[in-house]
Amino acid sequence: MIVRISGEGQYEISDDLHHELNELDDAAVAAVDRDDEAGWHAAFEKLVAFVRDNGTATDGEDLRPSDVILPPADTSYAEAGADFTGEGLVPDPA
Numbered sequence: 001m002i003v004r005i006s007g008e009g010q011y012e013i014s015d016d017l018h019h020e021l022n023e024l025d026d027a028a029v030a031a032v033d034r035d036d037e038a039g040w041h042a043a044f045e046k047l048v049a050f051v052r053d054n055g056t057a058t059d060g061e062d063l064r065p066s067d068v069i070l071p072p073a074d075t076s077y078a079e080a081g082a083d084f085t086g087e088g089l090v091p092d093p094a
Helices: 015-033 037-054 077-083
Strands: 002-005 009-012 068-070
Touching: 002 037, 015 037, 015 077, 037 068, 037 077
Parallel strands: 002 068
Antiparallel strands: 002 009
16 A cells, blocks of 8 residues: 655555554544544554655655545644544555
8 A cells, every 4th residue: 555645655554454544544634523622633643654654655656546545644633624524534454
C-alpha cells in the first residue's frame, strides 16, 4: 500500500499493517467527532509517525498512485474537520 503525506512524500507500507493504519485513522475521526482538539492532535501525530516508522520512503521516480493521502503533518485542527469525517481517509481493510 502506498501512503502519501502531503508535502512530504510517499511511503510503501505492508498490506499487513492496513488494519492498524485504519485504527489510527479511526481514532483521529473519533476525536474530531467529539470536538476533541487535543485528542485529534495526539491521534494524528500517531498516524503520521506510524507511516514514517513502518513505511519505506519511495524515490521521486516511483509513479505509483497513492492508496491513501494524508494531509500535511502540520495540518491544523480546523483544517482536519474536512478530512477526518465519516470513515476517514483510510479505507477499511478488505
